[in-house]
Structures are given as C-alpha cells and as structure tokens.
Amino acid sequence: MARNKQRDNPEINSSSMADIAFLLLIFFLVTTTIANDRGLSLLLPPDPDTMEQMDIKIPERNIFKIQVNSADKLLVEGEPLTDVTAIKSMIKEFVLNNGRNPELSDSPKDAIVSFKTDRGTSQEMFIEVLDQVQGAYYDMYADRVGVTNKQWRDISNDLSDPENKRLYDKGRGLKDGKVEFPMNISIAEPSKIGG
Amino acid sequence: MSKFKKKANTKQDIPTSALPDIIFMLLFFFMVTTVLREVTINVKQRIPDATQLRKLQRKSLVSYLYIGEPKKTSQWGSEPRIQANDVFIEPKDVVLWVNQEKDKLDEVERDQITIAMKVDKEAKRGLVSDVEFQLRKANARKLLYTTLQEMEE
Numbered sequence A: 001m002a003r004n005k006q007r008d009n010p011e012i013n014s015s016s017m018a019d020i021a022f023l024l025l026i027f028f029l030v031t032t033t034i035a036n037d038r039g040l041s042l043l044l045p046p047d048p049d050t051m052e053q054m055d056i057k058i059p060e061r062n063i064f065k066i067q068v069n070s071a072d073k074l075l076v077e078g079e080p081l082t083d084v085t086a087i088k089s090m091i092k093e094f095v096l097n098n099g100r101n102p103e104l105s106d107s108p109k110d111a112i113v114s115f116k117t118d119r120g121t122s123q124e125m126f127i128e129v130l131d132q133v134q135g136a137y138y139d140m141y142a143d144r145v146g147v148t149n150k151q152w153r154d155i156s157n158d159l160s161d162p163e164n165k166r167l168y169d170k171g172r173g174l175k176d177g178k179v180e181f182p183m184n185i186s187i188a189e190p191s192k193i194g195g
Numbered sequence B: 001m002s003k004f005k006k007k008a009n010t011k012q013d014i015p016t017s018a019l020p021d022i023i024f025m026l027l028f029f030f031m032v033t034t035v036l037r038e039v040t041i042n043v044k045q046r047i048p049d050a051t052q053l054r055k056l057q058r059k060s061l062v063s064y065l066y067i068g069e070p071k072k073t074s075q076w077g078s079e080p081r082i083q084a085n086d087v088f089i090e091p092k093d094v095v096l097w098v099n100q101e102k103d104k105l106d107e108v109e110r111d112q113i114t115i116a117m118k119v120d121k122e123a124k125r126g127l128v129s130d131v132e133f134q135l136r137k138a139n140a141r142k143l144l145y146t147t148l149q150e151m152e153e
Helices: A001-004 A015-031 A084-093 A125-146 A149-157 A162-171 B002-009 B019-032 B089-101 B107-112 B123-135
Strands: A032-034 A038-043 A065-069 A074-077 A080-081 A114-115 A185-187 B034-036 B063-066 B081-084 B088-091 B114-119 B140-148
Touching: A001 A038, A015 B019, A015 B089, A038 A125, A065 A084, A065 A125, A074 A084, A114 A125, A125 A149, A125 A162, A125 B123, A149 A162, B063 B089, B063 B123, B063 B140, B088 B089, B089 B123, B114 B123
Parallel strands: A065 A114, A114 A185, B063 B114, B114 B140
Antiparallel strands: A032 B034, A038 B140, A065 A074, A074 A080, B063 B081, B081 B088
C-alpha cells in the first residue's frame, strides 16, 4: 500500500505528438488541392466526318436562337438582351409551348435550343448562358417528377440506384427507348467574324 | 489544515493528450478529401461560376485539360494555351493525347472517358471549340466544363 503511493503515474509525454501531427497536416494542406470535379456536363455530337450529311429542315418555330458576339453581347431570338438570367424563363416558355403559340415550339421533343458564339466570345459568357439553358431543362425535368432542381441533379448524378433511374427516366419521358423530353442543345461552330 | 493540503495535491496542468487526436482527425480529413497535385498548372485558372453543377462519379475515367493564359508570359506569350499533363499542346495534338489517355483505361471503359476542361474565364471560345472539335474526332464525347458553385439567390 505504501509502495503504491510512491509510484508516479506512468505517462508518456505526448505533447510533441501534436506537433508532428500539425507538421503532417500542414504538409497535406500545402501539397493538395480539394478535388473540384463539378461543373457543367455536356455530351458532344459525334465526329462530323463519320456523320452522314443530311439536310434536315427544321421549322423556324422549333429553334430557340441564342447568339453571342465577340463583345459578349447577347442576341436571343433576334432581340438584344442584357439580362442573362431572363433566358431561363424564356426557354421554359418556348419548350413547354406544345403548339399553342405559333411563334414557339411544337412540342418539347421538337424544341431545339441553338447556341452560337463567336470565336472571340469569352468562356465566362459561354458558361453563363449554358448554365441558364441547362438550368431551364433541369427545372422542367424536376417539375415533372416533383422534386427540386438540386434533387434532380443529385438523381441524375447517381443512376446506379434503381429508384433514381426510374425517376430520371420519368423526368425525361423515356418511352420505348426514346426520350420524349430531350435536352436538345445545339452548340454551333463559332463564327469567325468579329461581329 | 487537512483541507488545504488536499487542494495543493490537485494537478495544475491541462490534459493535452486529446490534442493529437483532434489534429489527426483533421489530417485524415484532408488526406481523404484531397488528391495529390499531379501536374503543375502553368496556365492561369480563374474558373467561372455556374449554378447548375453536376458531379462526376467515376474519377478514374476523367482526364483533365487546362486552358488559359500561360503564367510565364515572357516565355510562352499571352495567348491562351492548352495544357495536358505538364506540357502545352496544340489543338491538333488533342486526338493523340486522348488516345494516350484512353490507353491507360481498361478496354471496356475506353468509350466512357470524360474530359474535364478547366478553362480560364478570359479564354476565347475559338480555342475551346477547336479542342471540342478534336475531341469529337477522337470520340471522347463526354465533356465537363469545370465550374465553381455560384451562390444561388
């Protein structure tokens, strides 16, 4: 009993461990980047050389034209536009028209958003417009299955889950292997003229 | 008297043994959420903002292209350039580069290669669309423009 009292608490001095951990932490902080693998996804059209040259006549009403010049000025359906965010509601109206207004699209299936830029257009402007166009489509898909835009994007990010796949197909109106509500965004070859 | 003596016996130092554990937790967090920088990026990267972001799922299928104004303007000029794996390439070399990247993947997954383009805000569409055109030729059609999350209203 008396001997026990004399004994010190066996303790390893661990204060330097914190320093070592700090060093490692700082090393990792400096040498790493937080993986930024998020962005606007896009599927490019196939190789133009192997594609059959076909002249398909598309009625004017089914094309929603967005043009941007080298000074990043916007022309939507032939009218100048300064507010980029207005594109979203215009596209929704255009796509969901279903033949009512003769100036707008016949049906969501036929609607095409044509986006043409100039070689001098900045990437920033391009991203801004593409963001609006994709946002309009994601909003419409999300409305069809009754989720929010954010939830829709989460669903389409992970299609391995059967429930997500079902909602994804429902939103895009997949019927007999064909999408009833496709996201037709045509990004045209940029023009070479400065205007 | 005995009362005072007991007080003097209590330890004065604050226990710091939990501190390394906390730091280690932070360390592990950083080790897990980050990737080691594989290439030195030699072009300016002011990534544009967007709201409608999608996330890449299979990171092993992703190859990165960096486009922007070179950081060393005295050596490389101020025109935006394309950087792939530490070197500057011309648009016509993109097909070759894509094929090299595809060779790194399993045969069954080669068609699923995704190209993530990190494009500077100020880069011109002309150059970017040249790259897109080459990607179409190389049959690497899945594309992602890396963007940052914009604060939604």
